Structures are given as C-alpha cells and as structure tokens.
Amino acid sequence: MPTLATCSTREAADAIERADVAVVPTGSTEQHGPALPLGMDHYAARAFAGAVAERDDVVSLPTIPVGVSPHHMQFDGSLTVSAETFAAYVRETVESLSEHGLRKVVFVNGHGGNVDALSRVARDLRATETAFAPTWNWWDAVDDLADDRFDEGGGHADAAESSLVWHLHEEHVDPDALTDAEAGGADSWGSSVHGATVGFDTIDFTESGAVGKPTQASPEAGADLFDAAASELAALVDWLAARPIADCWQRDHR
Amino acid sequence: MPTLATCSTREAADAIERADVAVVPTGSTEQHGPALPLGMDHYAARAFAGAVAERDDVVSLPTIPVGVSPHHMQFDGSLTVSAETFAAYVRETVESLSEHGLRKVVFVNGHGGNVDALSRVARDLRATETAFAPTWNWWDAVDDLADDRFDEGGGHADAAESSLVWHLHEEHVDPDALTDAEAGGADSWGSSVHGATVGFDTIDFTESGAVGKPTQASPEAGADLFDAAASELAALVDWLAARPIADCWQRDHR
Amino acid sequence: MPTLATCSTREAADAIERADVAVVPTGSTEQHGPALPLGMDHYAARAFAGAVAERDDVVSLPTIPVGVSPHHMQFDGSLTVSAETFAAYVRETVESLSEHGLRKVVFVNGHGGNVDALSRVARDLRATETAFAPTWNWWDAVDDLADDRFDEGGGHADAAESSLVWHLHEEHVDPDALTDAEAGGADSWGSSVHGATVGFDTIDFTESGAVGKPTQASPEAGADLFDAAASELAALVDWLAARPIADCWQRDHR
Amino acid sequence: MPTLATCSTREAADAIERADVAVVPTGSTEQHGPALPLGMDHYAARAFAGAVAERDDVVSLPTIPVGVSPHHMQFDGSLTVSAETFAAYVRETVESLSEHGLRKVVFVNGHGGNVDALSRVARDLRATETAFAPTWNWWDAVDDLADDRFDEGGGHADAAESSLVWHLHEEHVDPDALTDAEAGGADSWGSSVHGATVGFDTIDFTESGAVGKPTQASPEAGADLFDAAASELAALVDWLAARPIADCWQRDHR
C-alpha cells in the first residue's frame, strides 16, 4: 500500500479502511561520529517502516526526522528538540490518525533518546483509548544477532549501526573514518562512578562520538541485521493486527 | 552541498563553516482533495529546499512533514499538530542549528496553516538573537505568474498547487479526479458573513476539499511555477547571505 | 439592553435569558503614530459593540483593552501580551459566559494582531461546543467603502483608522500630526524580499508608525465608515441570532 | 495627565518621561448580588485610578475588567479567568510598560480574588527588576473608616462596597434590592468547620451573593470612603515616587 502522504483523500480512506496497523517512523538527526551520517537514526526508522509499508494491512506515516538528542549537542550538526516537544509532536500526529479510525500503531524507532518520550506518549494514548502504540526499536529486535556478529558493548555509531547504514546508504558512509571513530570512541555507553551516572553528554565519555567497535562493521552484516529486524517487525505487525483492540487497552484497577 | 542529514560530524563542521544560510523545509500532511497527495505541502517544501541545497553557501535540514492542519481533519488521512507544538518543534530545531553557529535561516514553507506559527517562532528567534529566520511561501513568490496562468481565486488544491505537484510527483496525482475536485470545490477560500469569518474548517465551504480551479492545472504550468519560484528563493538566499547579521536583529526602542 | 457589567445578578439573568448573541469587544493599546491615540483599536471595538448593545437580543461584555502587539513595542506607550495569554484571557471569558447559557458570540475586534489568536480560540470553543464565536473585524466589513473613499494600500493608522477615531474621539486625535504620520510612514504594510516577509516589526518599515495615507482622513469619512460597519455588524447579529445552534457546531468527519 | 490610551506616541513619550508611577486598575466582572452591578470591582478600580490620573507624575493604564472569580460562577453573569491567565495578562502588560522605562507601578485593585495572583506577579516582576508593583486594595486603605461607619463583618457586596458603587454609579444600583441582598446573604465570609475552610464558592454560604450588611449603605458613606481611599492612594503614589528605585528591588541573600 502506498504511504499515507502519497494518497489522495479517496486513497487514504481506502487505505485506512483496509489497514490494521499504522507505522510511524521516528528518528533523529544527530552526530554518529566521523564516519556515519547525522541522519542515521531516521534513515533506519524510514527503512524499516518501508519494509512493511507494502503490506495491505499497513499504513505508513511520514518520518519524524528530529528527535530527543540534547546529549549530542557538542558535536557539529546535531539537532534536538526537548522531550516534551517531541512527545507532543508524535502524540498529536497519532491522535490525528486515530480520528480517522486507525488505533493500532507501531513507533518504528531509530533513536534510543526517543524511547522515554515515546513510552510516555504511548501510555497517554492508551489511557485515553486513543491508540495502542508500542515502540519497536530495531536494535532490540536483533540483540542476539548483533551479539553473535560483533564483539562490542555497543551503544552508538557502533558496529551494528555502522553496518546497518552502510547497507542502507553506502553513499553516506565514510568507511575510512571508522578507524578514527573507534580510536576516539568509548568501549561502552556512559560514565558511572560508584553506581551514579555522571556522564550526561556523549562528549563526556567519547571524543569521536562513537561508542563500540565500528571497525567490525560491514555492509553484509548490515544486510543481515536489516533482514532479521524487518522480519521481526513484520511479525510484530502480524501479532498486533490479530490482537483484538479491546485487549490492547489499559487494564482495570485490580 | 549535501543535506545536513547525510553529513558526518566532520562534513557537518565543514558545511556549516562554509554556509551562509540554512533552509528548513516545513510542510504538512493533509487533504488536498481527491486528485492530489496528502503530502503535497511537504513535497513542495522539500523540492524547493532541494533546489538551493546544492549551493555551497546553503545547508538544508530535514523536512518537517506534519504541520498545523486542524481545519482539514474531517477529510481522510489529514494529520495535524497544534500551533504550539509545531512552533516548539521548529523553534528548537533552529535553536540547535544556531548552537553550531548558523544563524541565518529560511523556512521554506509549503503550507499556509503554518505561517502564523512560523511568524511567532521567527519573532522569538530574532528577539533573542538566536537566528533570523524569515518564512518563504512558494505561492507568495509566484503570485503574479499564477494570476497570469490561471483564472481562479485560488486557495487550496487549486490549479497552482495541482500543477506544481503534477510536475514534481506525477506518480502521486490522479488527473482524472481533478474534475471532481473542482466540481465539489469552492471558488474562494473561506466563508464570510457581513465581514465575519464563519467557516472555520475547509469542510464548511468545500465538499471535495479543493478551492479554486484545479482543472486548469498542467504539469507544464507546474514546471514554470517551480522554476520561477526556485529563482526567487535563490535570490532570497543571495540577499540573506549578503546581509550583515547585525542588520538582521531587532531594532532598538525608538 | 444595558451592558453586562452594569447588570445586577437579577438583571443579568434576564438579559442572558432574552439574548441570542453576546458581543465581546477586543482591541489593543499600541502605537498608532503621532496623530492617533494608543487606544485606537479598543476604542473602535468598544464603539461597535456599543452600536449593537442596545438591542434586546444582545449582551455586551467589557472591552478587552490590551492585545497582541509585540511588533509595535519599539514605539512609546505600546502594550502587549503574548498570543497565548490573550487567547487564554478571551477563551476563559467566553467559557464563563457559556456556563450561563449564552453560546453565540461575536468577537468585535479592532486589532489585526489579535486575529490569529481569536481564530484559534474560536476553533477550540467550537470543537468543544462551548460557543460559536466568529471574529468580526470592522475593516473587513467596510473594505469596499474604504477603497472608494481613500487612495491607499492601507494597513495601520491609515486614512480609514484615522477617520474612524476622529469621528469617535476627536478629543484624542491631533490632526496637525497627520502630515508627519504620513511623511514618516510607509505606503503598504510589511517588508518583503523575493516572497519572504523580512520585516517583523512595524519599526522595520515605518518610522512614524503609520502605514497608508492618513492625510486623506476626515471625521465625516469616519462617520460614514462607522455607520456602514455598524450596519454590517447588526446584520451579522441578525444572521447569527437566526442560525440554529446545531448548525453552528463543527461538522462531523466526512 | 491624560490616560495612556488617549496618548499618541509623542504624548506617550512625554507622559512616560515625566511620570514616576503607573497605575494599573484591576477588577472583575462578577456577581455582587441583586442590587449591585457585576462591574462593581472594575468600576472601583477605574475610579480610584482616575482619581490620581490627573497628576503629572502618574500614567494610568486601561482597566483590566475580568479577574479571578471562579467562586462566583453559580451566579448569573459572573465572568472569570484562571489565576494563571489573569497573572500572565497583567504581568505581560506591566512588562510592556517597563520596556518604555516606567518601572514603578501600583495595581489599583478592586477585587479580593485577584490579590494572590497579583502578589505572585509582583514578586516575579521584582525578582527580575522589571518593575516594583505593589497591590493597593481600596478596602484595605479604609479599613478603619468602614469599621466606624458600618456594623458588619463584611466581605462582599456589603455596606462598604454598596456605598462606594452607589456613590460612583448610582444609575447601576438598585437600592430597593439591598434588603433582599442582606436577607439572603451571610454575616461573614466563608464557611469553616473546626478550622477548615469548607465553603469554596460563595453559593456555599450565601444565597443572595452578598456577605455583610448592605442595607447600611448610602451614597454619602460611599463618597466618604472614596475620598478617604483616594487620599491614601495619592499618599502611596507620593511615597513610591519618592522612593529610589534601588530601594525597591529584592534584597540580597542575608
């Protein structure tokens, strides 16, 4: 089915009528180190949404390109909106969709910094029975595969992300810079002292902006990750399509 | 110059260093009648931003796809966010850019409903000397040409818009439906009684969602409109690039 | 019927019971150049509301004297509130009225800067079926007459406004200063470059604060404008009084 | 000096230059029982502001007519805005004035329900050294005189208020209804049980809306109250005019 934005009102009426689930790609535009494009996270979100958008039971929405990235602002080109603004933008977008009768939604998310805001939005949308809108993070869907493939603690602009965007947008990746990314990067996300998180920004713990082992990346690994994650997303859509809407809503007081 | 999202941090640093002006495409996803795609307005914004994005003195940002469209919500597929939310989203995005040192911005806007919010944002950004960010509406730039070409009061999904998107995205236009659009449409925007605006939603004055004479549209006219407007935008960028930043800020109390 | 503020609770109960329509005068206190009073816009609003307030089917509310005028703040004496604050103030006032059972309202507006905020308020009030509250701008009601009388592009403290307030409040007009107003003024509102609005404040395009041809003003023309506009307002009230409330509400999804 | 709204920009520049103090009348439009007009509180504020407005060292602003009156909404004709909205409206108005250089302000207040909001506003304005803006309540200024004249616990639409508005606006008072006001009224404000305030609305403790002994009112007493309070206000303006602005600001941490 074509994406919603390509539809006329007539086509949109049909598409929404036929659809069981909407997918809303959410990403960011923020530093991914010297080798990867700033758009990494919204490219990923868009690509995964695209992978299920052909289905007759899915409507796909435009990609939300700027997310919650205040912790990347010391790196050139990073854009951010506050968690409150991002939450409002996606919530109201889904509320619109709900007015047309589509109330099962998947946030196809490419950016970890969006997760908390999306969770709050999803809670609110469910509490008012506007929509049931779980968040799907592609990296969560291929956790085991990434662990098999790469020897990294991972976190940001790592081997998994580098591989994925290399597969999706070879033209926007600079493979020669992966070595610098790793050399100036960190082994694991964050900075902790005696149980307290004391590194609030990525610059606090990585000079290159990367966290993980990007030199282990390859477009082939990216293709595998993409296929595996896309399969999981498809399965999630199947599950959600089959789930009665009444089962989606908030449970009553015990 | 590649768009910002395609840049690595290194490339972004260079691009922002070289650039005089950023362009931020803002649109909407909302009904444009039975013949045109819902994404009309963000397609237009994206296309015009793309027309100047190749310049070395310009950085282009991702397209903001959902705008202020509450008045279209009775039509299938329309999405909207509130004026406050839209304003916050674009303001914070430009604030991010300003942190990296780029403070001249053009909102390349495809949707009339965004104009008030963009004006408020631009005022705020100027008052704090964060950025000077005038709004450029493509239809304002080719007002005379459209008047020459089409015999319509115009307003929405009219001959001018239909032509433009036919030129840009023939694959998303249904020319056969233009007759229905016009037949069920209105001659002019809005509904007024003795000087008062009493039609708050498009449904109040147009059954098809169109306002104007879409049957006069052609892809050739669209190409002409596009070229003319793109030239105007290029001239605006020239003007803004040449203007000293000190002249851009708010004037002192008289 | 006396205005609401003059009524005791008993009289208010009667007045609201008898009334079909409430009028809410909204204006501003902002520069109107060297010849006209800062209160121009709320004087106009008050006067027009007064012109229909005698009717038995109308209740008139107190005049809201400060409006949305950030673009005039470089000129001495201008007052402003933000669009959000103005909107909240008028919305809550109308919500109060609606609690007493009066749900048809006309914003009798004297200031262009209030229009967007009033539109948003009116949309919200209608969406919740609190009130149907179109905005009536006096200048829109006498557009043709003003075009006949004056040779000006018009905009602010122009011949039309000067005439009106000269008619209403001769004691607050300095006719000798009209020449200075025009000499230091602009021919048309705003400042545009290649289709973009680049003059955000009036000081950006007028040194005197006036826009138009105030020297063409006369109290006689003001009287004519007043009478003509007041007739239009009366006709609007007739129309609104006769309109079934059910027809006033937002239309359902198509 | 004429009130601000009557001034042209030139006159406003002079007036603000000469002035030491601005007065901002704040009132409400709310029930004052069967005998008194809803506008009581803003009439009082306007009248007291007027009493000092002639002074060359004073600038008077337009009257804010709707205040914080949620507790009166069960009575016909009462209008209210929330405390937050009222606070924003008056704060932004005073901020405007401060931009023109006038930073000593008196809120000439006619409504008890506004006091808390005005206090919060005044605190904020002082903390940022925008303005020093104490609230003057006319009844506080003539507490002793009212106690001398009337034998009432007082509170609302009582002998003091009735007298004042009878003096100011005889045409809006219905003396015959004062007996009903008192008969259906309460002896003292509020309703308390074992130290807790349990009457949130006036309807909880007065059927007529009045609290006190309105039958003791007379226009003569009103004239006396007016003169006495106006003298106090004049003395306050003298005191404030003479006080160095540096002494007005918030004290440093001890």
Added chain:
Amino acid sequence: MPTLATCSTREAADAIERADVAVVPTGSTEQHGPALPLGMDHYAARAFAGAVAERDDVVSLPTIPVGVSPHHMQFDGSLTVSAETFAAYVRETVESLSEHGLRKVVFVNGHGGNVDALSRVARDLRATETAFAPTWNWWDAVDDLADDRFDEGGGHADAAESSLVWHLHEEHVDPDALTDAEAGGADSWGSSVHGATVGFDTIDFTESGAVGKPTQASPEAGADLFDAAASELAALVDWLAARPIADCWQRDHR
C-alpha cells in the same frame, strides 16, 4: 490504622475500604529564625496527621516536605517550589488516591504559604468530583487559645509556633536563641504603606526571620496547643466522615 506507606497492597486495600477520610500532611522547609528548625511546618503537619492516623476510618499519606516559600529565600537553608509545582504535586497525589476510591481528604497544613495553592487545588478537585479536600491549618483551629495565651500579633516563628515545635521536637529547638529571634524580629507580619503591601519577602520586615513574641513560648503551651488543635482535627474528620459525598460536591448554577 497504619499509615499508607507502611501498608502492603493487601493492607492498603483493607485500609482504604475501611477509611472515610484521608489526611495529607503538607508543610515546608524554610527559615523559622535562629531558634526553630527549618522543618517546623512539615513537622507540625506530620504530627497532626499522626494524631488522627490511628483511627480506623483514616488513612494518612506521606508528608509533603517542601512547600511554597519564595519569600523566605534570603534566609539560609530555606527551600521552595513554585505555587504551580506545589499545586500539581499535591493535586496529582490526591488524584491517585481518588483512583483507589477514597474521595474525602483533609490537607493537614503547616505552612501559610501553601494555603492559596491548596485552595486552588481543592477547587479543581471538587469541580471534577475527584475529591473534596478542604485545607485545615492548625493555627486557624486554635486561634482563640493562642490569643489567650500569648500577647502577640503573630505571624511566623512566633510564640505559638515556637511552643508547638518545642513540644514536638525539643531536640531541634534552641531556647537560648528565642531572645535573638524576638529582638531581631517584627511585631506583625508584612509591611504596608497606605493600604498597599510593599514588603514581599520576610527579609523586608524582619531581620531575624521571626514575627511575633517567641520569648513567650513554652513547651507546656505547645502541648496545650497541640492537644486542642488535634481535637479540632478529630472533630473535622468526624464531620467529614459523616457528610454524604453528594453534599460535598460543587453546587449547581443557581
């Protein structure tokens, strides 16, 4: 009955089922001069809540320790939140309780600065029939007794407060400093000029932070005040427990 926080879910279910009234202690952490602890107001609130918490028909909530105290910030150690934030915190807490079925609440309040915010919260909670939640201030409950015992205008860290906390927490009181408190203190609260409140902060009228006659304090007087006030609170709970919930809600429009 144990306080809510000590209950397991099972015990909470029983406790709420049996209870008629919840008590929510609200205080502050702010200067009370050189002799009394900063926690005075939340200690008082907690102690009074504790005095009724043993009853089977009462559930007591945790003590809210920081209140609305901006006027004390020049004194070391004072903490404050804004009125808006405090209001939201207590309102949402009571909304939670209401979800479990308990809709009669007493705010057992120890701090005068909280009263306005609590009133607004209580109004909102009643308007939506979420809860009926009057505020009980311990000093209002023992006004006469305090007048009998002490010869002071009173206000803050005075003989009454000093006595109470001396009784409750002898270990946190420095009796030797009471003389300094009184010597550097004020006789009455606030600072007024011709009817206007011109002292916004306590530092504006008291150097020690105290207002009243703390040297008259004694732990014995504190015990008497405590017992008397606790009796009043118990009587209030009786009254509220017996009052039908339908009688608690907002009255209809007259």
Added chain:
Amino acid sequence: MPTLATCSTREAADAIERADVAVVPTGSTEQHGPALPLGMDHYAARAFAGAVAERDDVVSLPTIPVGVSPHHMQFDGSLTVSAETFAAYVRETVESLSEHGLRKVVFVNGHGGNVDALSRVARDLRATETAFAPTWNWWDAVDDLADDRFDEGGGHADAAESSLVWHLHEEHVDPDALTDAEAGGADSWGSSVHGATVGFDTIDFTESGAVGKPTQASPEAGADLFDAAASELAALVDWLAARPIADCWQRDHR
C-alpha cells in the same frame, strides 16, 4: 551533621558552609506486592541518605515521598505524580539549595520510575550551572552483589528489594506473603513482542505486583546489600567532594 530540616537558620548557614555535597532522597509510594510496604522506595532512599548524613561534609534534605509511578496504579494504594511534576518539584528544590551556595548534589534514589525525570532535571541543572546532580540508584551500586546472592532476573519487589526493606523495616514486611508475591509474580520485568515493549503497566505482566524471586530474600542479605551500597554512596560523595566544580559543568562545543 544534622539533616537540613532540623537546623535553625544559624545552623543551616554553618552546615551549608561546611558541606561539599547535598543528598536528596527521592522515592515513591507504590505497590510492592502483598509482602512489602508501599513506602519501600522512599524508605530505601531515606535510609541511604541517612547513612551519609552524619558526615560533616554532607547536608541531607527531606525525603521526596511520591514519585513517578503511573504504571502501578491498578494496585491498591499506589500514588503517582507525572514525570513533569516530579521533575519540577525536585528541580526547584535543588535550585533553592543552589541559591544558598551548595551546588553539588546527589539524588539518592529508590525508584526506577524516577530515573528518566531525574536525568532530565540533572541535565537542566548542569546546563545552567545551577548544580551538578547525578542520580545514584542503590540497586545499580550493588548489582554484582545482588547477582551473587540471588538467582533472579529481578525488577520489582524482588529478592533484593525484599531483603533491603526487611533489614530496614522488619515491622512493615509480611514474610508469609513472599510466597504469594512470587507465585503471582513474573520472572522478569516487562512484556515484549518481537522487540517491542507491549506491557506498559505492571499489571500487564504480574498479578501480584512482584517481579523476581522474593522468596530468596532475607534480612541478612538486606543488611549486606545495605552496607555495600552505603559504602558505594560514601565513596561517591568522596569523589564528588574532591571534584572541582569547574570539572562538573557541561563541556563546551567540540
């Protein structure tokens, strides 16, 4: 050093002068199953803050007892405030402290649901150089020890939490109910389908409210956990006390 609330202004001045670090205990009041008290999380926070409060270089603030717990509201007795309200409450509290000169803070946190809000607050406080305020979660500090002791995926009211509160407040624990807690509980936190989080509330995946293996709990294990975590907190305070404040602030743009 005594806790802040117990100090007079004189003692507070000394305490803050001597102190390097403030600790702010943050918890919640929410279901912890049939065996543990609702106050579990604020008891833990209070206890750990108390463990370092004796130090001369530490000032401890009152415990914030209600946190962000919307996901527990189907269970009796759970209280919650929104993330926004909680964030404002703790942010303003720390801002107060900063006004007195103490700008190193540790949020001693007992509730996972507070973490996101605390992170946002800490980011804001650092960005404005108001305070550096990392969050310390006791369970993060003893992760390895808990893994050694218990065989559980863990999450909520599990063996670790049960042990800790059993050690701290034996009187509020019902050991006999631990079996029911575990039998009706879940093995791991949350509910995930193909990489998406679909369980938004605890009731979605645990009938008893517990997640983990509470039957493995013992007061002895709790004592060990407490001591180990308290040592970590002490070490964190040492680290923070020694860290120059300049090193605490946000890093500049790269």
